[in-house]
Amino acid sequence: MKLSKSPWILHYDGSSCNGCDIEVLATMMPHYDVERFGVINTGNPKHADILLLTGSINSQTAPVVRQLYRQMPDPKVVVACGICACDGGIFKDCYNVSGGADQVIPVDIYVPGCAVRPEALIEGVKKAVALLDEKRRQEKIAMQQGYCTVDYGRLSVHTTEEDYEEESREASEQPPVPEDEQTDPQEAKEETS
């Protein structure tokens, strides 16, 4: 038995034109019926394994996406659905759009398309569940070796020794932030990373 037998999905619309949302819902509908693979649309981050993000991220939705990601229990996978969620799409140059979903949280699978086709979406979810198993395996090994911690500041799970080394190397490379610019430590961290 594997975790990938029962991927529960959380769907969030960053700021899309709704085209991708309709395609996501169409994938859940009888014609494509992803419940064949055990997929359930949960609507609750604490039960979800896969976060489906549609649309680009703007300054209003960024904190929401970040919070949803934090509330999901590990192991978890993020799938960016549609070109807007991948890199901002046609909204890229808008003054309020900060780009794709990877600007705020770590994205694992990119599914491009405008709007994303259900077939592509199923392929993306298939890759996501494979990654879910892989992440669980890594976590197990890390737990046996004694280090598996969650860094909520960077929204990442440290499972290997390299993760820690990378972290400390990046920290040493960071230029010191002047006192007056250090208003929000959360934002400061994102800008540098």
Added chain:
Amino acid sequence: MAVSIIIRVILYVLLAPVIGGLLEGLDRVISARMQGRQGPPIVQPFYDVYKLLNKQTIVVNSIQVLFIMAYLIFTVFTGALFFGGGDMLLVFFSLSMSEVMLVLAAYSVNGPYSAMGAQRELLQMMCYEPMMLLLAIGFYVAQGSFMVNDLIGATRPAVIALPGMFIGFAFVLIIKLRKSPFDLSTSHHAHQEMVKGLTTDISGRDMGLVELAEWYDTTLMMGIIGMFFVTANPVSYLFAILACAVVFFLITLVDNTHPRVKAMHMFGITWLVVLVCAGTNLLILNLIK
């Protein structure tokens, strides 16, 4: 006697999750077929619980874990009492206790959706508890005993004396099994106005335990449905299983054809059905005696 009770209890504790899980899987397959879909494999609930047990558990308030464990233990205890041949009244009291534990688990996290779910769960309990008590009284009036051991040794099936009780109990079973239109506190479908309510802040292993407890609960409820048909004659068990299948199918049908109702609406409908069906049944039974 004592040995047979222990064997039955052990069989229940071991087999009830399997039966409950398969019933849930069956329910999902039948629902999917009703909606024109292929649906998940029948063992999907087992995959789900396996996954939940292997996920990270986010505990909001540490007392939550205690309440969820208590919910599971009380549910198993209730079922063991019933299948061990215990007192019907005690079965229903301990069933309420297990529900209260789940409500407390939801209240303890202090989240808005959990609190809403917990309040609605209490409302649902108000709807089905009278039926449960009436049922125990009905069995006593009809068969002369509260003990399950005596009831299954009856000469004629209880449903002959208690047809109204049977309808009333099958009706409140919609609430107990968390099916639409009365799935106010927590739902299995994502198209409702509040989806997970009661279990919003329960994740990972704890959620797995809640699912497990629900399987035990489903098996117990099917057992009570079977009680209406079981007599000393072994053939009656066949009828009991048949009745369980019919009731389960009807509940799935209702689940798929009815949208969720408002809490007060549910309150009105359930009490009306319970009073008219079960109340009248009890009254007539008393007059005949």
